[in-house]
Amino acid sequence: MSEQRNIAERLHQSAQVYPYQKAVVFPAGKDHQGRYIYSSLTFQQLDQESDRLARGLIQLGVKPGTRMALMVRPSLEFIALTFALFKAGAVIILIDPGMGGKNMIRCLSEVEPEGFVAIPLAQMIRKFKKRSFPKAHLNVTVGKPVLTSGIDYRWLLGGDWKPLPMVQRTMTDPAAIIFTSGSTGPPKGVAYEHGMFWSQVDLLRDYYQIQPGEVDLPGFPLFALFNSAMGVTTVIPDMNPTKPxxxxxxxxxxxxxxxxxxxxxxxxxxxxxxxxxxxxxxxxxxxxxxxxxxxxxxxxxxxxxxxxxxxxxxxxxxxxxxxxESLPVASISGREVIEKTSEQTRSGAGTCVGAPFPGVQVKIIEIHNEPIESIEQATELPTGEIGEIIVQGPMATREYFLRPEATRLAKIPDGEQFWHRMGDVGYRDEAGKLWFCGRKAHIVETTQGAMFTIRCEAIFNEHPRIYRSALVGVGAKPNQKPVMIVEPEQGEFPESQPDREQLTQELLALGQVNSLTQSIETVLFHRSLPVDIRHNVKIFREKLVPWAEKQIG
Structure with missing residues (x-):
């Protein structure tokens, strides 16, 4: 039988050892001098508040395995509710609101939530779209209930705190469903287990030597979970997490x-x-x-x-x-980038992402677009050769929720273990470092061979007027025409025809100097490349292909 572990135990441990240390600090407004006013909870207060909330959730009807959508803005309440749901044994559904209403409703309906712990607006949408959520009967409004049930945060808190025996979970029991950013296709729900969260906490803490008592400002709300499990104070940033x-x-x-x-x-x-x-x-x-x-x-x-x-x-x-689906895999420091790898990156070698974390295995295999039924069917490539990146480790997720075909495509069985296909291409160098060359789905296939986005874009990004660029293929594989779409730095967009022609010639000349980009004959200018909703940095090349086709005519 799998070992008994609930990730919420890590918060309880922090509360036992550091009861009076601040666990969460929230910017609650500003005073008349423009200085921030903060509200906070200590680890003991956070542990006890999540106990009270968990008891309320259980009284409401939440049972082990109940799927609950959590749609609350980053706040003291968000973190307390996250741990309360874990303590009650629920499976938390986390989704990026920035993906837009249609995508959000489609993704949520796909995983069939049995309840929503959400702000009033989200609860109103749930009621309006109730046919999409037929199982959602356990609903809590966080904020002033408007046209929603009277079950709210205060109701969940109930009376005074009493110790709560948290619901026991095993390492392989489901803990959360977290959606991918959807940068290369529709967002998919990734099934997280309690043991995976436990492993992530340990890997990050040990590798970066994060010490109890440190203070973290996480631009991604879920990282507050890791902090509370490490005895680290979370300062919730005054920002919209969907628009970094x-x-x-x-x-x-x-x-x-x-x-x-x-x-x-x-x-x-x-x-x-x-x-x-x-x-x-x-x-x-x-x-x-x-x-x-x-x-x-x-x-x-x-x-x-x-x-x-x-x-x-x-x-x-x-x-x-x-x-x-698998974090963390490898890491590199800024010092190493500047001193050892940046020049190679600039010349088209790809981006070095460093050495794998201890306990994480990485292989480079021959690129395939179909399922691989066993690791024996995968051909491992030698050092320096670009292929598909696959990883194995305790932090890798086993499946996409209710998506067996997507799971079959992304996982390679290996006895009782499995390998996760990252969807990325890259290679290992002589020192064992991993180099990232782009997404597998973004490879441009031309009559002269495959072109990898990250390698080619680096050549054009060297121009001082260019902020970033995106390589796309126009036409059918393997006869695609490579097109480089560039986004100039702010104030550098070529507004006149002579300036556009001059900058185009300068960029094509840059491309001609490197064998990787000599076949690129078309450069297009874009004012703001479309990016993913989570990090605002992964370029949506799929959206750029039809745009490029129109520009070329």
């Missing part, structure tokens, strides 16, 4: 300084914006010990700018590589 590319640097910098933040997590889009502000205003962030950034390769210019804000030589920006 629009974050206000002044607000984030103020919170980092107010709370003595030692660690901060955010997408490359968030750090790009903050780094540019810090460079312009010569801002230093002396309390930081580390920054983590994930979601897509972190551009070298972002790493360089953020490293300029550090006051201590040991402080660095780290990039953990992974995906919703």
């Amino acid at each position: 590319a629009l974050v206000d640097p002044v607000k984030i910098i103020a919170q980092i300084k107010d709370q003595g933040v030692t660690q901060a997590f955010g997408s490359p889009a968030m750090w790009n914006r903050i780094g540019r502000y810090c460079e312009q205003h010569q801002v230093k962030l002396p309390s930081l010990k580390r920054i983590l950034s994930a979601g897509a390769p972190v551009p070298v210019h972002v790493i360089e700018r953020m490293r300029q804000t550090f006051s201590h030589s040991e402080t660095d920006i780290n990039t953990p590589y992974g995906a919703t």
Whole structure:
């Protein structure tokens, strides 16, 4: 029988050891001087509040395995409810509201929630679309109930705190359904188990040497779960988590300084914006010990700018590589990027994502687009050869919820174990480091061979007027025409025909210098490339193909 473990036990452990340390700090407004006013919960208070909420959920009818959609803005209540749902044995459904109403309703109806713990607006939509959620009878409104049930946060809290024996879960019991960002297709619900969360906490804590008592500002709300399990204080950032590319640097910098933040997590889009502000205003962030950034390769210019804000030589920006289905896989520090790999990246070698985490295995296999029935059927490639990245480890998820075909396509059986197909292509170098070359779905197949997005785009990104670029293939494989779509830096878009022609020629000349990009004869200009809703940094190349076809005529 699998070992008894509920991820909520990690919060209880933190509360036992650090009862009076702040667990969560929330910016509750500003005073008349414009200074932040914060509300907070200690670990003991958070543990006890989640006990009270869990008891209320059980009284409401939540049982082990009950699927509950959690749709609450980042707040003290969001974190308390997350642990309360785990304590009650529920399976939490987490979804990005930024994906839009239609996508959200489709995704939620697919996983058949048995209840919603949600803000009033979400509850009103649930009632309006009740045919999409026939099983949703256990509903709690977080906020003032309007045209919804009277069951709210206060009702769940009930009376005074009494110890609650949390519902026991095993390592393989379901804990959550978390949706992918949908950057290469419709978002899919990823089934998380309690043991996977447990492993993620340990892997991240040990690798980055995160110590109890540290203070973290997570740009992605779910990372607060890891903090509470490590004895780390969470400072909820004053930002819209679905729009990190629009974050206000002044607000984030103020919170980092107010709370003595030692660690901060955010997408490359968030750090790009903050780094540019810090460079312009010569801002230093002396309390930081580390920054983590994930979601897509972190551009070298972002790493360089953020490293300029550090006051201590040991402080660095780290990039953990992974995906919703498997995180973390590998990691690289900003120092290593600048000193060892950036020049190779600039010349088209791909992006080095570092060495695999301890206990995580990585293989490069021959690229396939069909299911692989066993690991024996996969052909492992030699060092330096680009292929499909597959991983194995305790943090890898077993399946997509109620999507057997997607699961079959993404998992490779290996005896009692399995390998997860990342959907990425790359290679291992002589030192065993992993290099990322792009998404498998984005490979451009031409008469002259395959072209990998990340490698080719790096060549064009070297032009000082270009912010980022996207390689797409127009036409049918394997006879696609490679087209490079570039987004100029702010204020650098070529508005006149002569400027456009001049910049086009400069970019094509850059491409001609490198054998990887010599076949590119078409450059298109785009004011703002479409990006994913979670990190605002993965480029939606699928949306760019029809756009490019229209431009070319």
